[in-house]
Amino acid sequence: PxxxxxxxxxxxxxxxxxxxxxxxxxxxxxxxxxxxxxxxxxxxxxxxxxxxxxxxxxxxxxxxxxxxxxxxxxxxxxxxxxxxxxxxxxxxxxxxxxxxxxxxxxxxxxxxxxxxxxxxxxxxxxxxxxxxxxxxxxxxxxxxxxxxxxxxxxxxxxxxxxxxxxxxEWDGDPQDFTPASAQAPAVAGQGQVVLTSHKPMIDAGRLQDGAPWLAGSARRPVLLASAATLAAAGITPGADATLETERGTITLPAAIADLPDSVAWVPECSTGSVIHENLGGVGTVATLRATQEVAR
Structure with missing residues (x-):
């Protein structure tokens, strides 16, 4: 929250x-x-x-x-x-x-x-x-x-x-707690990562509609992963990296962060990074690759 x-x-x-x-x-x-x-x-x-x-x-x-x-x-x-x-x-x-x-x-x-x-x-x-x-x-x-x-x-x-x-101020006796079983964590294969995300305080949310100055103060969206994860994908920190699933792709500048290997973080709903539209929810397995420039 x-x-x-x-x-x-x-x-x-x-x-x-x-x-x-x-x-x-x-x-x-x-x-x-x-x-x-x-x-x-x-x-x-x-x-x-x-x-x-x-x-x-x-x-x-x-x-x-x-x-x-x-x-x-x-x-x-x-x-x-x-x-x-x-x-x-x-x-x-x-x-x-x-x-x-x-x-x-x-x-x-x-x-x-x-x-x-x-x-x-x-x-x-x-x-x-x-x-x-x-x-x-x-x-x-x-x-x-x-x-x-x-x-x-x-x-x-x-x-x-x-x-x-x-x-x-209620202090009555609570009902018995019934724990829920956790789902098995997603496993990333070769060249893949598990997606994680959250919403920065200022993003592309609708409260920024009609407020370009406030929206302009948001942090620059980046893709965060461990140094080993980026190196395995052939991605240089600062260069563009692409996450891809069957739903679509997101391309952002890559940066090193203190994250587990085979995990990548991108903003949940920021300019150029709307994960539910283009990738899926948190826990989705995505392909991570260096962004290829297209010759014109």
Missing amino acids: RRAGDRAAVEAGLLPGLLPFGRGIDEAGAQSLGWGELPERGLDAKQMIEAAASGELKALVVGGVDVRDFDEPAAVRDALDEVPFLVSLEVRASEITDRADVVLPVAPAVEKNGTYINWEGRLRPFGQARSATSLTDRDVLVRLAEEFDADLGITTLSDLYTEVNPLM
Whole structure:
């Protein structure tokens, strides 16, 4: 995780799903928090995409999603094209809004108030900085639910705080932890590497849309690997290197880093390096080679 919001999600038990089972809260725990009966767990994002693609799901409400963050961006686009009715909650135009049947603009951070939780677990409330009458994403979801005679119980921001705040101090007995078996690590063959990646703080993310000066301050994308890995591929540090899979290629200047042999790191979503589009997810086995100049 690279953002305080991720820390807040973990603290609230929002991994791996949208309900606090990640922290082990059972029905008794929910009762102690005054939540009443817990609803059934819904579909996760992958299951929603699969259901939309198969025709099982008839409508989707999407908010603040970048298709490039999914392991299979092409499959997500196909699913969004197939779903009969698509609603987009956004603050700027995107691939989702291009496909949406209805686009509902929501307030960006400067046009609403709220609270962040930082890495230390401290609450950091913020006020509305710009005068506006835009609806927040919470307001929009509440009104959509009301159209289907459903009450989310968060009509006001104070309603949301009333529900969430007890979780911050909850000290009930957690459920038994069931460990998950780790997948076998990918093995790179001759001339191959295992792909690893993460997102730099400033990359090609959509928050840089329309902000070329901020985007221009991002670090230069490079391919990082151990000295032995680059030497085995005949790549000189500073020269261009190419990673290639069945999905496509990424070419970046190579540099030496303290990484295990047969492992290569590239930015997840930076200019010239969008791995899910062009290579695959982390753990993908890719061919590493020196970039060949094409004679013209």
